[in-house]
Amino acid sequence: MPRDPRRAFTERVKEIDPIFKEGDLERFWPALRELVAMSPDRRDLSLKKSHYLASLAARSLVREDPRSALEFLEFADREVNPEHLTPFLRREREDFRAQAEMALRIGALLAAHRKSTSP
Numbered sequence: 386m387p388r389d390p391r392r393a394f395t396e397r398v399k400e401i402d403p404i405f406k407e408g409d410l411e412r413f414w415p416a417l418r419e420l421v422a423m424s425p426d427r428r429d430l431s432l433k434k435s436h437y438l439a440s441l442a443a444r445s446l447v448r449e450d451p452r453s454a455l456e457f458l459e460f461a462d463r464e465v466n467p468e469h470l471t472p473f474l475r476r477e478r479e480d481f482r483a484q485a486e487m488a489l490r491i492g493a494l495l496a497a498h499r500k501s502t503s504p
Contacts, residue, residue: 390427391430394420394433395433398420400416401413401416404416405441410453420434420437421460421465422464425466426466428469432470432471434465435469438457438465439474439478439481442455442457442458442478443481445485446481449488451484451485454482455485458485
């Protein structure tokens with residue numbers, strides 16, 4: 386692993402991202418926790434971490450998995466120093482959170498509708 390924390394972070398993302406793409410979240414979460422634990426006091430890495438976690442939320446939404454999207458966003462809220470974030474990154478997470486919550490509400494409404502119209 387390289388000594389430069391930014392480079393180490395990028396290489397680690399490249400190692401673990403294929404696990405996410407496979408959809409194996411049980412294997413992915415421990416690796417993600419290790420990634421986010423890297424250099425917590427570095428603002429530059431906090432920015433990268435926030436954006437990566439938001440991208441995981443976005444990809445979860447594309448997979449029609451809003452619960453996982455919210456898990457990634459909540460994890461980011463807990464683990465990434467909010468003082469390091471830019472307004473753009475804050476809005477990015479807010480937007481994905483709103484989309485995930487809307488998807489859950491729509492899913493609940495559709496389920497209730499199906500239940501009420503089934504024989």
